[in-house]
Amino acid sequence: MTVSVSWIGALIGLALAIILILRKLNPVYSLLLGTIVGALIGGASLTQTVNIVVTGSQSVMGTVVRVLAAGVFAGVMMESGAANAIARGIVDKFGESLAILSLALATMIITAVGVFIPVAVLIVAPIALEVGSRMQISKLALLVALSGGGKAGNIISPNPNTIAAAHGFHLELSQLMVADFIPAVFGLVATVLIASLLRHHGTIATMADVAANQEQGNQQETTTLPSLGTAIVAPLLAVILLLMNPVGNVLHIGFLEKFNVDAMYILPLAGLIGMLAMHQGKQVLAYTKAGMARMTDVVLILIGAGAIGGLITTSTLPAAIVHLIKISGISGTFLAPIAGILMAAATASTSTGVILATGSFGKAILAFGTAPLAAAVMVHTGATVIDHLPQGNYFHVTANAMNMTLKERMQSVPYETAVGLTMTIVGVVMFTLF
Numbered sequence: 471m472t473v474s475v476s477w478i479g480a481l482i483g484l485a486l487a488i489i490l491i492l493r494k495l496n497p498v499y500s501l502l503l504g505t506i507v508g509a510l511i512g513g514a515s516l517t518q519t520v521n522i523v524v525t526g527s528q529s530v531m532g533t534v535v536r537v538l539a540a541g542v543f544a545g546v547m548m549e550s551g552a553a554n555a556i557a558r559g560i561v562d563k564f565g566e567s568l569a570i571l572s573l574a575l576a577t578m579i580i581t582a583v584g585v586f587i588p589v590a591v592l593i594v595a596p597i598a599l600e601v602g603s604r605m606q607i608s609k610l611a612l613l614v615a616l617s618g619g620g621k622a623g624n625i626i627s628p629n630p631n632t633i634a635a636a637h638g639f640h641l642e643l644s645q646l647m648v649a650d651f652i653p654a655v656f657g658l659v660a661t662v663l664i665a666s667l668l669r670h671h672g673t674i675a676t677m678a679d680v681a682a683n684q685e686q687g688n689q690q691e692t693t694t695l696p697s698l699g700t701a702i703v704a705p706l707l708a709v710i711l712l713l714m715n716p717v718g719n720v721l722h723i724g725f726l727e728k729f730n731v732d733a734m735y736i737l738p739l740a741g742l743i744g745m746l747a748m749h750q751g752k753q754v755l756a757y758t759k760a761g762m763a764r765m766t767d768v769v770l771i772l773i774g775a776g777a778i779g780g781l782i783t784t785s786t787l788p789a790a791i792v793h794l795i796k797i798s799g800i801s802g803t804f805l806a807p808i809a810g811i812l813m814a815a816a817t818a819s820t821s822t823g824v825i826l827a828t829g830s831f832g833k834a835i836l837a838f839g840t841a842p843l844a845a846a847v848m849v850h851t852g853a854t855v856i857d858h859l860p861q862g863n864y865f866h867v868t869a870n871a872m873n874m875t876l877k878e879r880m881q882s883v884p885y886e887t888a889v890g891l892t893m894t895i896v897g898v899v900m901f902t903l904f
Contacts, residue, residue, distance in 0.1 A: 471658030471786060473522070474592040480785035483508015484830060487778055488816040492861055501774030512785060526780015528773045530829070533637045537630045537765055537772065539734040543584050543708065544629075544760020545742035546856045547835040550750050551694060552701035553580040557594045559698035561594030561601065570669065573612065574619035574661045578654070581623030584737070586764065587820070588867045590623070591616045593849060595871035609679065610664045610672035611874050613882045618661025618889035621854045624820060625650040625657075625893065628708065628737055629819040630768040635850040638828025639842040649847050652900060653893040657854075659891040664885050679873040704744020711736045731869040733845045739796060771822050777827025788834035795838070800871030801903055802838025805831065806845045808896050810852025818862025825851040844901035851897040854890035858883060 487504025491497050502523065509519040540557035547553045557576040573594060581590040598612045611764055625648050636646040695701075712733065718726025741761075745751060776860060782788065795802050809831040814823025827849045835845045860880070869879035 472515050473518040473868060475509055475522070475601050475781060475785035477512075477785055477787040477790040479510070479512020479514075480782045480787040481508075482511050483671075483781050491817055494861075497509045497817065498770045501771070501778045503826035505774075505777040508778075508781050508785075512781075515620050521747050522780050522784055523777045524765070526774070526777040526783075526829075528778030529780060530825075533634055534590070534610050534636065535770050536633050536643070536722045536732070538762070540628055540630070540633065540737045540756050541765035542738035543704065543761070544764055545757040545759070546704055546741040546745045547580075547584050548586075548589055548748075548764070549757045550696060550701075550748055550753070551759045552704065552744065553583070553585045554593050555588070555695040555698055555701035556580050556583070556705075557597060558695070558703075561597055563851060566605055568613065568667045569605050570615050571662050573598050573601065573785055574615040574622075574658060574665065575903055576642040577619035578623035578658055578792040579630070581620045582627045582654075584628050584708070586629060587617075587624050588864050591868050592871050596903060597612075599675050599680045601873070603677050604678060606674055607669045607875055608672040609675050609878065610759075610882055611668040611670075611870050613868060613874070613879075614668060614885045615866060616872075616873060617858065617882065617886045618665065619658060621886070621889055622654040622657035622661065622893065625850055625854060626654045629713070629731060629821070630765070630772075631824045631853065632850065633733070633822060635828060635846045635853075637797040638849075639836075641842055641846055641852065641891055642715070644716050645843060646846050646850065647712065648716050650845055650850060650897075653847070653896040654849050656896045657893040658678070664888060665801065668760055668885065673874075673878065682873040683890040692738065696750075700744075700748045702709050702832050703747035707742035707743055708737060711740065712723060720773045726814075738782055744814070758826045768821055772825055774781060775822065775825035775829050776828070781834075782830040783833055786833070791834045792837050802835075803840055803844075803848070803898070805838065805900055806840060806848035807834045807852035809835065810849040811855045811894070814853035814855070814857040815859060818859040818865065820853045820857045823857055824850060827853065841901070847897045847901060848894070850891070851894040855894055856887050856890070857884075858886050859898065 484503040486507055487500045492498035505523055506519055509522050557580050560576040561572045577594045578591050581587050598616060602612045632646055633643055636643045705865055714726050714729045810826040813819055813826040817823050
């Protein structure tokens with residue numbers, strides 16, 4: 471593409487898209503409209519603007535295909551009750567004496583195995599309220615445990631945000647999942663420490679909160695849940711297959727090094743095998759349909775984000791950013807986490823924040839000599855810092871799940887931010903000092 475859009479047009483387009491998202495216009499239309507306005511203001515013709523939109527959208531098709539494939543896995547885990555069975559199994563195993571740890575770990579694990587973080591919180595919330603009412607733990611502490619655990623699991627999961635971060639920097643999904651593991655562990659530790667300090671701060675959970683949760687339909691029927699042994703088949707198989715190639719490369723095992731199978735194959739296969747293990751083979755159409763439905767919004771946002779990413783990469787904005795950071799004396803390494811933090815904060819979404827940060831600033835980040843894996847980790851962890859703001863769906867879903875008022879829900883925001891910031895700092899330190 472020979473057209474070069476001015477950085478002013480690109481910046482106006484990006485700002486307009488974010489403003490429209492904050493004004494509750496559909497994010498896809500916001501991103502497309504921002505792209506069109508920015509391209510025209512930046513000097514592109516009507517025809518060139520169409521080419522920018524089309525080319526930018528085409529650039530994310532690889533990620534789109536993998537996200538759709540992951541829908542099979544997500545549908546099986548969510549619709550079969552496997553995620554619920556895993557959560558209850560973890561809490562029962564650890565017992566109420568380690569309630570905060572068990573709840574955070576349960577949310578982390580079921581998010582890590584491919585369940586969306588809002589859904590993970592919905593699954594564990596009724597369990598948390600039951601435990602909290604018996605152990606006299608505040609709803610604030612319970613929500614911090616669930617949300618922080620979910621954030622830690624989200625950065626090592628085969629969820630759309632991880633797929634977008636990996637393929638935005640041309641990495642294998644398993645590479646990023648492994649690299650994010652240490653920040654995730656620190657995130658879990660921070661979550662448990664913070665939530666433990668808050669266990670008597672705020673309103674104590676009661677059985678009335680449990681009843682309110684059930685009335686809202688957040689609790690799944692427990693009588694039809696699969697056994698823990700069959701529920702873990704799908705996630706365990708997915709993790710083993712995804713890690714075979716990285717482990718082979720580290721240990722120099724020849725046949726494992728040659729096992730270079732994309733997540734596009736592994737996630738649907740693991741989901742289908744897990745479904746058979748739970749004796750749910752007859753539900754294949756229902757589960758895959760549900761999984762596809764859950765991925766539709768993500769795919770559409772990917773297309774819109776690809777369009778605005780195309781606008782920015784064809785503009786002079788990346789070069790201007792690189793020049794500005796160089797003359798300011800700030801290390802260019804920090805562009806990666808800053809981009810993740812700002813984009814996720816603007817959209818109140820981890821996935822959308824990662825998509826915008828990689829698509830819009832990926833080339834500028836790499837221009838500073840930042841390695842692709844380091845860039846992906848820092849963008850990805852950065853997107854968890856303030857992705858839970860009130861303009862997003864996650865804020866309200868989790869408030870309803872815990873039967874909290876908006877004022878009560880706002881009290882947890884700084885503590886959730888501390889968890890995300892912990893993971894971001896660890897990610898930055900890992901790739902700047904070592």
